[in-house]
Amino acid sequence: MDTDALRLFVLAAEKLNISAAGRDLGLAPAVSSARLAKLEQTVGADLLHRSTRKVSLSLEGSDFLPFAREILAQEDAALAALGKGDAAASGTLRFTAPSTFAQLYIAPRLPEFLAQQPGLTLDLRLSDAEFDLIEGSFDLALRNMVLQDTSLKGRKLADDTRILCATPAYLAEHGTPSHPDDLQNHRLVAFKDLSPRSLVHANGQTATFDPRSANSRLIVDDGLSQKIATLNGAGISINSVWSVDCELSDGSLVRVLPEWSAEAVSALWLVYPKANVMSVKVRVFMDFLLDHFGGGKAWHR
Numbered sequence: 001m002d003t004d005a006l007r008l009f010v011l012a013a014e015k016l017n018i019s020a021a022g023r024d025l026g027l028a029p030a031v032s033s034a035r036l037a038k039l040e041q042t043v044g045a046d047l048l049h050r051s052t053r054k055v056s057l058s059l060e061g062s063d064f065l066p067f068a069r070e071i072l073a074q075e076d077a078a079l080a081a082l083g084k085g086d087a088a089a090s091g092t093l094r095f096t097a098p099s100t101f102a103q104l105y106i107a108p109r110l111p112e113f114l115a116q117q118p119g120l121t122l123d124l125r126l127s128d129a130e131f132d133l134i135e136g137s138f139d140l141a142l143r144n145m146v147l148q149d150t151s152l153k154g155r156k157l158a159d160d161t162r163i164l165c166a167t168p169a170y171l172a173e174h175g176t177p178s179h180p181d182d183l184q185n186h187r188l189v190a191f192k193d194l195s196p197r198s199l200v201h202a203n204g205q206t207a208t209f210d211p212r213s214a215n216s217r218l219i220v221d222d223g224l225s226q227k228i229a230t231l232n233g234a235g236i237s238i239n240s241v242w243s244v245d246c247e248l249s250d251g252s253l254v255r256v257l258p259e260w261s262a263e264a265v266s267a268l269w270l271v272y273p274k275a276n277v278m279s280v281k282v283r284v285f286m287d288f289l290l291d292h293f294g295g296g297k298a299w300h301r
Helices: 003-015 018-024 029-043 059-081 099-116 168-174 180-185 223-231 241-250 280-296
Strands: 048-050 055-057 091-097 120-126 140-145 152-159 162-166 187-191 197-201 206-209 215-220 236-240 254-256 260-262 267-273
Touching: 003 018, 003 029, 003 048, 003 059, 003 091, 018 029, 055 059, 091 099, 091 280, 099 120, 099 140, 099 223, 099 241, 099 280, 120 280, 140 280, 152 280, 162 168, 162 241, 168 254, 180 206, 187 223, 215 223, 223 236, 223 241, 236 241, 267 280
Parallel strands: 091 120, 091 140, 187 215, 187 236
Antiparallel strands: 048 055, 140 267, 152 267, 162 236, 162 254, 162 260, 197 206, 197 260
């Protein structure tokens, strides 16, 4: 299989523009179209839908794209093993992460990373909603999860400790809980759902807090909105330590039940589609994130 044609296909799939992909590889539009047509003839499927107005991936193209990327990664690794090829990161890296974490930590560091990797373009999808890595053709994702999906591989970035928080003014008005059972008498800013949560004391004692037993009149699916509502006195919320680190430091939020934390069932993971060889662009961005945020060094005071 012609790996030059594969590289053209991957670029065209990322840009959704065959001519632009060809220009990046120094090819004339007619040559690019002919080379992609020959690749489609080789694999026996239409990989791209073309019209006079736009280009889009076909269903077969979406299925084929991860394998094309894997073949190119294998080629790059083979050449690197012989001291040949281009060891620098290049192309487009598709990355998805929770919006709140990205705004607080990743986005401020991106100029530094891009300066280090002049050949790389970042295509970011930042949302608390999770995208499917395979269907979305993502190279890498930051997830708060228990890593179970067998189609993914990952490296742990940091623990994700969850704690209860409120403003001093809210606690002064409504009282400070001394035990998890007291939470049912308070307003709660809930995140996404009202599933019962296990709380663990520093001495190992456990308790179960059911948000449905509290006055949960505000349910949000965005971490930043949850924190903002809490900061404005909406009630008590369970937050990741990384999300409220600055507010705890300046006193605008305080820990509620400071000896208790939500039982850890997940962590922050960098996950990527399973492959035999990790591409250079994924490796350099993962190393950058691990260097700056690994182990929670950016927020553990």
